[in-house]
Amino acid sequence: MANKKIFRSFSIGLVVCWMIAFAVIPNILVLTASFLSRTDSQFLTMPLTFDGYDQLFTPLIAGIVMRSLGLACMVTVTCLLLGYPFAWILARAPKKHRHLLIVMLIIPFWTNSLIRTYALIAILNTSGLLNKALMTMGLIETPLRILYTKSAVLIGLTYTLLPFMVLPLYAAIEKLDPRLREAARDLGASRLASLLKIELPLTQSGIIAGSMLVFLPALGMFYVPDILGGAKSVLIGNFIRDQFMIARNWPFGSAASIFLTLIMIVMLSLYAWRTTRTRQGGRL
Amino acid sequence: MTPPQTTPPCGLIAVQSVSKYFGEDIALSNLDLTINQGEFLTILGPSGCGKTTLLRLLAGFEAPSSGRITLEGKNILGIPPEDRPVNTVFQSYALFPHMTVFENVAFGLRMKNTPVREIPERVTEALRLVKLNGFSKRHPHELSGGQQQRVAIARAIVNDPLMLLLDEPMSALDSRLRKNLQMELKHLQRKLGITFVLVTHDQEEAFSMSDRIVVMDEGELMQVGTPREIYEEPANMFVARFVGEINVFSGRVINRGQEQLNIDVNKTVCTVKNKGGFEQGQKVRILLRPEDMRIETVRDLDADPELRKDFALGGYFRGRVDETVYKGATYDVYTTLASGKSLVITEFFNEDDEDVYFQPGDEVAISWVQGWEVVLPDGE
Amino acid sequence: MNTFIKTVYAALVYAFLYFPLVVMGVYSFNASKYSIAWKGFSTTWYLKLLGNTQLLDAALHSLTIAFFSEPWPPLSEPLQLWPCTATVSPGEKSCTDSCMS
Numbered sequence: 224m225a226n227k228k229i230f231r232s233f234s235i236g237l238v239v240c241w242m243i244a245f246a247v248i249p250n251i252l253v254l255t256a257s258f259l260s261r262t263d264s265q266f267l268t269m270p271l272t273f274d275g276y277d278q279l280f281t282p283l284i285a286g287i288v289m290r291s292l293g294l295a296c297m298v299t300v301t302c303l304l305l306g307y308p309f310a311w312i313l314a315r316a317p318k319k320h321r322h323l324l325i326v327m328l329i330i331p332f333w334t335n336s337l338i339r340t341y342a343l344i345a346i347l348n349t350s351g352l353l354n355k356a357l358m359t360m361g362l363i364e365t366p367l368r369i370l371y372t373k374s375a376v377l378i379g380l381t382y383t384l385l386p387f388m389v390l391p392l393y394a395a396i397e398k399l400d401p402r403l404r405e406a407a408r409d410l411g412a413s414r415l416a417s418l419l420k421i422e423l424p425l426t427q428s429g430i431i432a433g434s435m436l437v438f439l440p441a442l443g444m445f446y447v448p449d450i451l452g453g454a455k456s457v458l459i460g461n462f463i464r465d466q467f468m469i470a471r472n473w474p475f476g477s478a479a480s481i482f483l484t485l486i487m488i489v490m491l492s493l494y495a496w497r498t499t500r501t502r503q504g505g506r507l
Numbered sequence: 508m509t510p511p512q513t514t515p516p517c518g519l520i521a522v523q524s525v526s527k528y529f530g531e532d533i534a535l536s537n538l539d540l541t542i543n544q545g546e547f548l549t550i551l552g553p554s555g556c557g558k559t560t561l562l563r564l565l566a567g568f569e570a571p572s573s574g575r576i577t578l579e580g581k582n583i584l585g586i587p588p589e590d591r592p593v594n595t596v597f598q599s600y601a602l603f604p605h606m607t608v609f610e611n612v613a614f615g616l617r618m619k620n621t622p623v624r625e626i627p628e629r630v631t632e633a634l635r636l637v638k639l640n641g642f643s644k645r646h647p648h649e650l651s652g653g654q655q656q657r658v659a660i661a662r663a664i665v666n667d668p669l670m671l672l673l674d675e676p677m678s679a680l681d682s683r684l685r686k687n688l689q690m691e692l693k694h695l696q697r698k699l700g701i702t703f704v705l706v707t708h709d710q711e712e713a714f715s716m717s718d719r720i721v722v723m724d725e726g727e728l729m730q731v732g733t734p735r736e737i738y739e740e741p742a743n744m745f746v747a748r749f750v751g752e753i754n755v756f757s758g759r760v761i762n763r764g765q766e767q768l769n770i771d772v773n774k775t776v777c778t779v780k781n782k783g784g785f786e787q788g789q790k791v792r793i794l795l796r797p798e799d800m801r802i803e804t805v806r807d808l809d810a811d812p813e814l815r816k817d818f819a820l821g822g823y824f825r826g827r828v829d830e831t832v833y834k835g836a837t838y839d840v841y842t843t844l845a846s847g848k849s850l851v852i853t854e855f856f857n858e859d860d861e862d863v864y865f866q867p868g869d870e871v872a873i874s875w876v877q878g879w880e881v882v883l884p885d886g887e
Numbered sequence: 888m889n890t891f892i893k894t895v896y897a898a899l900v901y902a903f904l905y906f907p908l909v910v911m912g913v914y915s916f917n918a919s920k921y922s923i924a925w926k927g928f929s930t931t932w933y934l935k936l937l938g939n940t941q942l943l944d945a946a947l948h949s950l951t952i953a954f955f956s957e958p959w960p961p962l963s964e965p966l967q968l969w970p971c972t973a974t975v976s977p978g979e980k981s982c983t984d985s986c987m988s
Contacts, residue, residue, distance in 0.1 A: 305900065308896060309896065309897060309900045312893045312896065312897045313897075324897070327901060328901075328904070331904045331905060331908055334908060338911060339907045339908065339911070341911075342907035342908065342910045342911040342914075343907055345910055345911075345914060346906070346907060346910060352910065382903070382904070382907070385900075385904070386904075400599070400601065402597055402599055402601040403601055403603060405568060405588070405595075405597070405601065406595070406597060406601035406602075406603070407603075407614070407618075408568075408587065408588045408589045409566060409588050409589070409593075409594055409595045410589075410594065410614050410615035410618055410662070410663075410666065411589045411590075411615055411618035411619050411666070412589055412614075412618045413589060416618060420614075421603060424605050425604070425605055
């Protein structure tokens with residue numbers, strides 16, 4: 224009995240220490256850094272100042288933030304549109320196939336996403352495989368410029384984040400009682416009406432969870448836009464990275480990080496508020 | 508084999524030579540059935556007999572592999588469930604968890620674009636009929652099983668369907684609740700005049716509610732008739748065994764008279780009513796329900812010659828009482844004959860003698876009420 | 888819903904997910920150094936990989952980091968890229984340069 228308690232305290236204690244060391248403290252450091260100054264020879268130095276945040280409120284940054292939010296939204300919507308039917312097919316597949324299908328979904332995820340992103344270059348290039356295929360099929364005459372545009376970033380992010388959307392959707396759809404669709408039809412609902420009035424509302428939790436898991440990383444990821452978007456595409460993630468690695472303006476970078484974190488906190492709070500509200504409103 | 512059916516006064520649904528296969532699996536095999544307008548029909552059978560499949564064919568969730576189904580004379584093949592004037596009460600109720608009771612019941616009306624001002628009135632009326640007034644604002648998970656079932660019923664009847672299909676609606680309820688609901692369902696059906704088709708494996712349920720019963724086994728119709736016909740005149744061994752208890756005697760026809768048959772059952776000659784269709788020398792089975800049988804102790808028979816003569820008229824068997832089981836209103840006497848055969852006899856309490864009369868070990872004579880027996884050919 | 892449509896859709900999505908991997912795999916055997924054009928089957932790159940101690944060291948670093956990093960890979964990427972920002976002397980190639988050569 225006592226052993227159980229010790230084990231439990233130890234495990235929880237270990238995780239808490241870990242979280243403090245690697246999550247809480249770094250965040251505090253970043254928060255502190257955002258209020259410090261910089262000089263040519265030192266990354267961070269006293270005195271405390273609001274300089275970091277001052278530099279944040281410019282039209283330039285506003286543009287970057289808007290672009291990032293917009294892109295993250297587009298990625299989320301694309302993943303949702305692609306992922307919902309896919310998750311549905313998975314959830315309604317014969318039981319013996321289901322596990323295999325899910326494992327097949329996750330395997331690409333095991334490979335390094337950096338490498339996969341580089342592979343996309345070979346595909347999306349003007350002389351790349353996609354253009355070659357389209358031209359041989361006669362669908363286009365001149366190669367499409369996809370690489371180093373916003374479209375490439377969209378494709379790359381969707382590609383990387385799709386499994387994050389599919390899995391929560393799958394979980395939600397699997398819990399959905401197939402009899403409900405039959406009941407709806409029995410009462411006169413067309414397939415579309417059944418989808419809109421019964422199935423989508425009841426898988427809402429999955430949709431929201433999946434969207435969160437795609438939207439938030441899409442905001443912060445910098446390596447995909449870096450590789451596929453070229454130098455022109457500056458999003459929040461790249462911007463922060465640039466401040467730390469290239470411009471060596473750590474206070475500014477920290478301030479931007481905090482700003483990004485705040486956006487994420489707002490989104491997560493909305494999510495939490497929404498899910499508790501629906502849970503009270505009826506079992507979902 | 509197509510069992511004899513009573514001529515329908517007004518056929519609503521005609522199931523004609525319908526078969527249904529799922530791959531290699533034969534779910535329904537060449538069914539012919541007519542469902543009458545305004546009747547309460549129960550499809551009774553063990554699990555896997557195809558009763559739910561038949562229901563789903565009527566609802567439109569499956570299509571027959573062959574044969575056809577007509578509604579009011581028109582073939583309904585290809586008409587999807589949403590377009591059929593038929594509603595279903597599902598076994599698991601299938602209430603929409605994210606909607607209130609009101610919204611659940613109103614769903615069908617909304618789907619059919621009923622004028623908005625009519626909806627509250629009709630929903631309230633439906634809820635009143637199932638005795639759930641005041642429950643409009645609740646959610647399904649706040650209701651008990653019995654209440655959920657009523658919502659499911661209300662949700663179906665509010666649409667004024669031509670036919671209501673119920674798939675083992677009471678399987679999840681305890682027996683007291685079940686009995687109450689059975690009565691209510693019967694009254695509701697009478698009141699609304701809607702044709703009800705109920706599917707169940709519970710014989711008692713079928714008997715207490717139905718105008719007619721369809722007994723099924725392994726995708727085939729075993730018998731169609733009123734509860735009384737099913738119970739007192741089973742058309743085959745399956746129906747005889749499935750519905751209630753039965754005692755079976757195997758024998759051979761010795762001779763055939765105008766009114767009577769003499770059958771040799773293990774050296775005992777039984778005289779039964781000749782209802783036709785048997786040849787001399789044919790192997791037959793005599794079926795007797797426990798309550799059709801008569802039992803007297805040898806002691807009593809020896810003491811009363813009149814009783815003995817009357818008792819021995821059609822033939823009788825000798826045996827010994829194994830035990831008696833008290834059932835409340837009746838008691839069952841389990842006996843073993845000299846031949847080794849076991850029988851069950853149900854006796855009602857005699858107002859003169861309130862005690863259980865037969866004791867284990869008693870020597871008894873067993874006979875039956877003349878004319879109550881059923882004779883079937885022994886083809887199995 | 889038509890089973891055929893379902894199968895086709897699922898297959899397309901899987902193709903989308905796996906295609907870059909296949910491409911990578913195939914091109915790792917491409918004899919050509921720079922272009923996409925296929926110059927013939929070759930295992931030179933694998934041999935070069937085994938001989939490149941700097942890359943192998945980096946791989947070991949990555950493994951170690953992955954072992955200790957948070958469960959969410961996207962957040963751990965920055966940690967993995969950290970070594971590449973280390974200042975290098977003019978003669979040495981940085982690890983990203985090695986990857987490209």
